[in-house]
Amino acid sequence: xxxxxxxxxxxxxxxxxxxxxxxxxxxxxxxxxxxxxxxxxxxxxxxxxxxxxxxxxxxxxxxxxxxxxxxxxxxxxxxxxxxxxxxxxxxxxxxxxxxxxxxxxxxxxxxxxxxxxxxxxxxxxxxxxxxxxxxxxxxxxxxxxxxxxxxxxxxxxxxxxxxxxxxxxxxxxxxxxxxxxxxxxxxxxxxxxxxxxxxxxxxxxxxxxxxxxxxxxxxxxxxxxxxxxxxxxxxxxxxxxxxxxxxxxxxxxxxxxxxxxxxxxxxxxxxxxxxxxxxxxxxxxxxxxxxxxxxxxxxxxxxxxxxxxxxxxxxxxxxxxxxxxxxx
Numbered sequence: 517x518x519x520x521x522x523x524x525x526x527x528x529x530x531x532x533x534x535x536x537x538x539x540x541x542x543x544x545x546x547x548x549x550x551x552x553x554x555x556x557x558x559x560x561x562x563x564x565x566x567x568x569x570x571x572x573x574x575x576x577x578x579x580x581x582x583x584x585x586x587x588x589x590x591x592x593x594x595x596x597x598x599x600x601x602x603x604x605x606x607x608x609x610x611x612x613x614x615x616x617x618x619x620x621x622x623x624x625x626x627x628x629x630x631x632x633x634x635x636x637x638x639x640x641x642x643x644x645x646x647x648x649x650x651x652x653x654x655x656x657x658x659x660x661x662x663x664x665x666x667x668x669x670x671x672x673x674x675x676x677x678x679x680x681x682x683x684x685x686x687x688x689x690x691x692x693x694x695x696x697x698x699x700x701x702x703x704x705x706x707x708x709x710x711x712x713x714x715x716x717x718x719x720x721x722x723x724x725x726x727x728x729x730x731x732x733x734x735x736x737x738x739x740x741x742x743x744x745x746x747x748x749x750x751x752x753x754x755x756x757x758x759x760x761x762x763x764x765x766x767x768x769x770x771x772x773x774x775x776x777x778x779x780x781x782x783x784x785x786x787x788x789x790x791x792x793x794x795x796x797x798x799x800x801x802x803x804x805x806x807x808x809x810x811x812x813x814x815x816x817x818x819x820x821x822x823x824x825x826x827x828x829x830x831x832x833x834x835x836x837x838x839x840x841x842x843x844x
Contacts, residue, residue, distance in 0.1 A: 528837045531790065538823075538832040539785055542746060542793040550647060550674075555613035557603030560592035560622035561636045566657065568623070572696040577683075578759040579693075579721065579752065581805065592622065596639045604643065616643070617675055619650045626653040626662045626678075633662060637669060648675025650717070655680055655705035656697045667712040677745065678709055679717045685735040687724040692763060699738065706742035715745035717795050722780060723752040725769045729780070729843045736784055737838055746793035749784065751777050753799060754807035761807050774811040774818060782825050787841055790834035797822060 537544060546554040566572040576582075590599055600618055607613035618640040626633065640649060651666065658680070670676035682702045688695040709716050718739040722732050739747055751772060754764045763769070772780070781797050788794070800815040811818070826832065 527840045529835060530837045531834050534832055535790065538826045540790055540793050540833055542795045545793055550615055552614035553612055554615045554617060554647065555607040555611055556617045556619040556650065557600055557607060558590050558619045558621035559596055559599040560590065561596055561620050561625060563623045563625050563627050565624040565627060567694065567696050573694055575694065575759060577693060577695050578763065580758065581755045582757050596636060597642050600640060600642060615645045615647050617648050617650055618646055621652050624654050624657050625651045627657045630661050630665050633665060648673040650677045650679055652679040654697060655701035658705035658708060660708060663708050663712050663714065667714055670714055677715045677717050679719060680705060681719045682735060682739055683719060683721045684724055684727065685738050686731040687727055694759065703742060710743050717746040717748060718744040719748045721750050721752050723772045723777065733841055736788065740789055740792065744792060746795045747788065748796035749781055750796060750799035751812055753801050753812055755801060756805050756807055764807060771809045778818065778821055778825065783842060785833050786831050786835050787838050788833055
């Protein structure tokens with residue numbers, strides 16, 4: 517198929533009746549589940565990454581920040597308990613959070629022996645208002661030994677997820693991305709995590725240079741086909757002090773504008789299975805750390821546009837089948 521040719525597919529419905537909410541936003545699910553405002557508290561637990569320490573490569577993935585995606589309000593110099601206490605104080609003050617999920621966020625949080633995982637994960641359970649954990653990792657750092665432990669831990673907690681970076685089913689293979697893993701690793705990891713009934717939140721980056729709409733659809737459909745529990749969608753950000761920054765300046769890559777990206781996200785949401793929780797529709801990077809695109813510094817503006825667009829189209833998550841996805 518020539519994905520550069522615009523097409524007007526037959527808009528085949530998957531669900532005919534409009535749901536109570538137009539999209540399955542995980543924050544709504546948390547409120548219904550816990551009867552309270554629940555926020556994540558990110559921590560850097562001292563894990564590394566095989567793409568940084570020389571096991572597979574050095575420098576990390578081309579788009580990864582040197583801080584390992586840690587939230588700017590966190591302080592990795594503190595011990596795990598100190599980071600959590602600081603994060604809880606911040607979310608209580610700013611968001612009126614009542615309960616918390618500790619998010620092992622920085623780098624690859626299953627890249628260590630199980631004994632180390634036990635020590636660090638259990639160290640996070642310091643407050644009765646902590647309802648669970650979320651563990652960010654790479655597919656090639658998921659194995660049966662650590663999955664067995666995480667399944668046992670999940671059985672003791674009210675909430676537990678693994679956040680797994682897929683990013684792109686196509687761009688991962690490109691040398692400049694320096695991902696050093698492929699879709700086969702993701703499929704293998706998902707099969708194992710599903711076998712042990714561990715919910716997975718799949719991370720997807722949209723807007724890689726020269727990536728087509730079909731490429732991006734392939735990535736999201738792969739996550740759905742692999743039975744992901746939730747999904748995070750994010751526009752490709754060019755962050756300072758990354759390999760991508762040098763590539764962006766050298767090649768003058770064009771990144772998607774907000775409306776172009778937003779229309780793609782709504783098209784995708786219309787076709788994602790309504791049972792899948794949407795954990796993110798765009799990321800956010802603070803201005804001091806961002807090279808481009810500028811619009812991602814204002815997540816509220818994007819959310820406002822997104823909700824209005826769902827209403828304008830009178831559409832909702834899972835309304836249409838994937839076969840009716842516009843690819844022009």
